Amino acid sequence: IVFGDWSSDVCSSDLVPGVHVDPVWLESQEGYQKITFANLYQFLRAAEADTAFQIFLHEIPYLKPYYDAYPHDRSLIRRLVKQGRIATGGSYNQPNETTISGEALIRNILYGRLFHENVLGDYPQTYAPWDVFGHIIQLPQILQKSEFIGAAFTRSNYRDPSVRVPDVPSLYWAVAPDASTLLFRKVDYGFDWRGYSFDMSMSARQKLAGMLQDQQNQIPGIKSELILEANDEKAPTTWMIGRCNEFKTYIPEVKLAANGMTDYFKAAAAQIQTESLDVPQVSRDESQYNEGCELSRFDLKMGNRLAENTLISAEKFATFANLLGADYPAAALDRAWRHVLYGQHHDGITGCGSDIPYLDLVAGYHEALELSGKALHDALQQISSQVTTRRENDLIPIIVYNALNWQRDDIVHADITFAQPVQGFELIDEQGRLVECIVESCQPAAGPMASARIAFLAMQVPSLGYRTFWARPAATRPAPVAQKKSAVTTIENKYFRLTVDESLGGGLASLVDKESGNEYINTRNGHPGNELIQLKEGNGFEPAWRFLTTGAKFFSKDTRCHIEAFENPLFKRIIITGDMPRMKKRVQEITLYHNLRRIDFRTSLVDYQGLQGQNILEKIKHNDRDFYCIGFPANLQGSVPVLE
Numbered sequence: 164i165v166f167g168d169w170s171s172d173v174c175s176s177d178l179v180p181g182v183h184v185d186p187v188w189l190e191s192q193e194g195y196q197k198i199t200f201a202n203l204y205q206f207l208r209a210a211e212a213d214t215a216f217q218i219f220l221h222e223i224p225y226l227k228p229y230y231d232a233y234p235h236d237r238s239l240i241r242r243l244v245k246q247g248r249i250a251t252g253g254s255y256n257q258p259n260e261t262t263i264s265g266e267a268l269i270r271n272i273l274y275g276r277l278f279h280e281n282v283l284g285d286y287p288q289t290y291a292p293w294d295v296f297g298h299i300i301q302l303p304q305i306l307q308k309s310e311f312i313g314a315a316f317t318r319s320n321y322r323d324p325s326v327r328v329p330d331v332p333s334l335y336w337a338v339a340p341d342a343s344t345l346l347f348r349k350v351d352y353g354f355d356w357r358g359y360s361f362d363m364s365m366s367a368r369q370k371l372a373g374m375l376q377d378q379q380n381q382i383p384g385i386k387s388e389l390i391l392e393a394n395d396e397k398a399p400t401t402w403m404i405g406r407c408n409e410f411k412t413y414i415p416e417v418k419l420a421a422n423g424m425t426d427y428f429k430a431a432a433a434q435i436q437t438e439s440l441d442v443p444q445v446s447r448d449e450s451q452y453n454e455g456c457e458l459s460r461f462d463l464k465m466g467n468r469l470a471e472n473t474l475i476s477a478e479k480f481a482t483f484a485n486l487l488g489a490d491y492p493a494a495a496l497d498r499a500w501r502h503v504l505y506g507q508h509h510d511g512i513t514g515c516g517s518d519i520p521y522l523d524l525v526a527g528y529h530e531a532l533e534l535s536g537k538a539l540h541d542a543l544q545q546i547s548s549q550v551t552t553r554r555e556n557d558l559i560p561i562i563v564y565n566a567l568n569w570q571r572d573d574i575v576h577a578d579i580t581f582a583q584p585v586q587g588f589e590l591i592d593e594q595g596r597l598v599e600c601i602v603e604s605c606q607p608a609a610g611p612m613a614s615a616r617i618a619f620l621a622m623q624v625p626s627l628g629y630r631t632f633w634a635r636p637a638a639t640r641p642a643p644v645a646q647k648k649s650a651v652t653t654i655e656n657k658y659f660r661l662t663v664d665e666s667l668g669g670g671l672a673s674l675v676d677k678e679s680g681n682e683y684i685n686t687r688n689g690h691p692g693n694e695l696i697q698l699k700e701g702n703g704f705e706p707a708w709r710f711l712t713t714g715a716k717f718f719s720k721d722t723r724c725h726i727e728a729f730e731n732p733l734f735k736r737i738i739i740t741g742d743m744p745r746m747k748k749r750v751q752e753i754t755l756y757h758n759l760r761r762i763d764f765r766t767s768l769v770d771y772q773g774l775q776g777q778n779i780l781e782k783i784k785h786n787d788r789d790f791y792c793i794g795f796p797a798n799l800q801g802s803v804p805v806l807e
Contacts, residue, residue: 174379174386174415176371177423177430179250180400181219181393182206183257183293183352187520188510195396199225200232202398207236209399210243215407217421218243219393221252221291223278224505230282244283250421251279253287253311258507260292260299262457262464264471268299271504272309289424290314293352293391295509296453300446303347304339313346313428315389317353318452331445332381334431338446346428347445353394356402363402368413375415382440389427390417453513459707460514460521466528467512470503473532476566477539479627484545492538499538502531515707550631557582558633561590565624572759574733575621576603579634584611587640590619591633598632599732600641612640620733620758646731654728654735654753658760661753667691669724669739669751671795674762685798692795693764695719695749700788712790717744733757745789746771766793 182202186195203225206218220226230237243249254275260268272290279285290311292298296318306314314337319328337347356363356370375388392400410417420426435442478496485491506512506524514521543564552560559579565571581588590598600619605612617634624630653662657677664672670691674683684692699715724741739751747770754763773789 174375174388176375176388176390176415176417177427178371178390178392178410178417178419179219179421179423180217180403180419181221181391181421182397183393183395184222184225185294185395185508185510186222186224186505187508187524188516189520190517191519192523196225196228198396200229202396203229204233204236205398207239207243209404210248211239213404213407215419216399216404217248217250217407217419219250219252219291219421219424221254222256223275224256224508226251227278241284244285248421249283249285250425251275251283251285251287252289252291253279253309254290254292255504256508257292257295258504259296259456259509259511259513260302261297262512263467263507265299265301265305266475267471267503267507268305269309270500271507272305274500274504276309287425288312289428291316291424292509293317293393294395296456296513301339303337303345304341304343307339307343307345311345312425312432313348315348315350315352315391315424317349317351319349331443333378334382334385335442336444338444344444346432346442348389348424348427350389350391352391354390354392356392356400364406364409367417371413371417372415382442384434384438384440385431386434387427387430389424391424453515453708455707455709456513456515458514463506463512463514463521463524463528466525466532467503467506470499470528470531470535473535473539474499474503477535477542479566480542480546480564481538483627484542487545487549489542489545492534492541495534495538499531499534502527502534506531513708546629550629552631552633554633555635558635561632561634562629563621563624563632564629565626567626569626571624571626572620572622573624574618574756574759576616576618578614578616580614581612581636584613585636586611587637588612588615588634589637589641590617591635593631601644601646601731601733602641603644605640617641618644618733620756622758642731644731645729647729649728649730650726651728652726652737654730654737654755656735656755656757656759659755659762661755661762663693663726663737663739663753664691665724665726668694668719668722668741669726670694670720671753682798685796688796689720690718690794690796691720693751693753693766694794695743695751695766696792696794697744698790698792700790710790711788718794719743719749743768745773764793 184195184199186192210216210218230240240249252275253272255271258268258271276287279287288311290306292314293316295316298316302314333349335347336344338344356367371390374390378388379385407419410419418426434440474496481491481496506527510516511520511524547562550562552562559581561577561579563575590600592598598619600617603616603618605615607613619632621630621632652665653660655661655677660675660677661671662673663669671684671693672686672691674692675681676683696719697717698712700711701713702711719741722742724739727738729736729738734754734756737753741749743749746768750767750769752765768791773787
């Protein structure tokens with residue numbers, strides 16, 4: 164049976180059976196695990212029953228627990244991997260790339276390869292972020308250096324996976340900022356056999372032939388197509404079991420293979436090289452999807468970033484501490500990384516899940532931060548114990564560490580406790596030079612101080628190194644955090660000069676780079692910088708996943724405000740207190756440090772009243788939602804906005 168005219172071409176399609184698992188979304192982890200274990204058991208029994216049946220199994224959150232819980236299937240899994248009838252994906256899971264760090268993505272791949280290669284004996288060559296909500300532009304670079312030859316994904320910036328960005332075929336070369344290129348393929352991972360006939364085999368022949376024809380319409384002359392049959396939480400497709408050899412008889416031929424994605428990319432790359440197929444290069448991400456997930460349940464994002472940064476810092480300083488005689492906390496850091504990687508699943512950190520998995524993820528991030536925080540603390544204690552801090556009596560040493568890979572100047576906050584209450588104190592560096600500092604709080608508030616929280620600017624702290632400072636008693640105490648108060652609306656340091664305008668709700672009317680003379684704020688459209696904007700949201704599908712704005716807007720420039728300015732030896736700060744609907748007030752702080760080329764902006768919504776503190780429940784309509792953003796109309800003429 165032939166559908167279409169294929170007599171003159173040797174064409175084929177690569178069919179990959181498998182399953183996609185979301186261990187966090189609507190159900191508890193326990194619930195998903197039971198479903199997945201049952202499905203994996205059936206997949207392995209199908210492979211035993213039909214020697215032509217093959218499976219792509221990927222994510223460690225379901226594969227490793229099954230491997231641990233069913234020891235009698237371990238040898239079968241390894242044997243099927245050795246025979247090429249089970250293929251794996253080379254990453255821990257399918258992480259949401261746009262909300263995690265590059266280092267976390269690399270760790271995700273490393274953890275995946277360690278299990279898939281060292282335990283199961285596979286060598287994955289295709290990255291499979293099928294269900295991920297958009298991709299970073301550095302992905303080709305990271306994947307190429309991780310020994311992948313291609314990546315297959317489904318989600319794009321349209322709801323329907325079959326809809327493509329205009330003029331971009333489903334197969335293209337993705338180009339990273341360093342000019343690395345890798346073949347990317349947009350393909351629906353949830354293939355549906357139905358549609359042409361009650362006979363599934365007949366329907367399959369027609370649909371597969373039609374898909375290959377569609378691929379050739381996009382890229383004339385291409386001789387291969389990729390089909391993924393790996394829907395969410397699916398069991399084996401029953402009509403296929405015992406009939407897998409029939410695919411070889413299809414015209415055009417269908418190759419059922421666990422490693423079909425890699426076979427497809429190899430065939431496409433070879434044909435591109437020999438026949439000059441018209442496969443474009445794309446240097447921007449064309450697959451942004453579920454944009455609301457960048458903000459939903461934002462505490463998960465904060466917990467993730469805190470855990471990532473603490474883990475990486477702990478690893479660095481624990482290495483130095485190990486060289487100085489301490490044990491390296493390998494087990495604790497490994498457990499913490501697994502918590503972080505688990506939470507970075509595209510239905511986890513994105514915040515689109517229900518409350519049960521959310522609470523599970525919060526607990527995981529808490530433990531990751533506790534483990535990594537203790538490892539970092541212990542490492543710094545070990546290093547600090549061997550730093551020479553002895554000077555004359557009554558001096559309190561403060562060691563400032565820099566975990567970054569470059570020399571750093573930045574503000575340090577430190578708590579100090581005096582052996583005896585003092586009337587005042589001052590801060591000095593290694594050469595005995597005075598260092599400007601301020602008192603943020605002290606105990607007691609009046610009279611001699613028993614303890615104080617201070618802030619100071621630590622300059623030239625070396626990369627992966629430290630500097631030591633000392634607090635010593637003095638006749639006077641440092642300046643308080645709000646030393647001088649005034650009604651000025653312009654503040655400046657040696658780098659910037661900025662002005663706020665009361666008639667624009669305290670918005671930023673001017674921001675000048677003093678070195679170049681450039682004005683960065685464009686107020687010609689009537690809007691200032693640092694403007695709080697309220698956008699009303701209405702009904703729509705999956706509110707956690709999307710921005711559903713109605714067009715109704717409210718701007719802080721149209722509200723009354725009160726402006727105050729404060730100055731101390733470290734920084735100048737403007738505080739704008741103003742009105743805004745549905746809250747008691749808005750408070751916006753702009754901080755300009757005397758010796759840092761950085762401006763800090765902080766906006767607080769005080770006593771926000773939307774939904775009276777209730778949650779937005781999935782699939783229940785609400786007309787009472789607000790989306791807040793900060794506007795900075797930049798004076799950048801001739802530029803084109805891009806999403807990265």
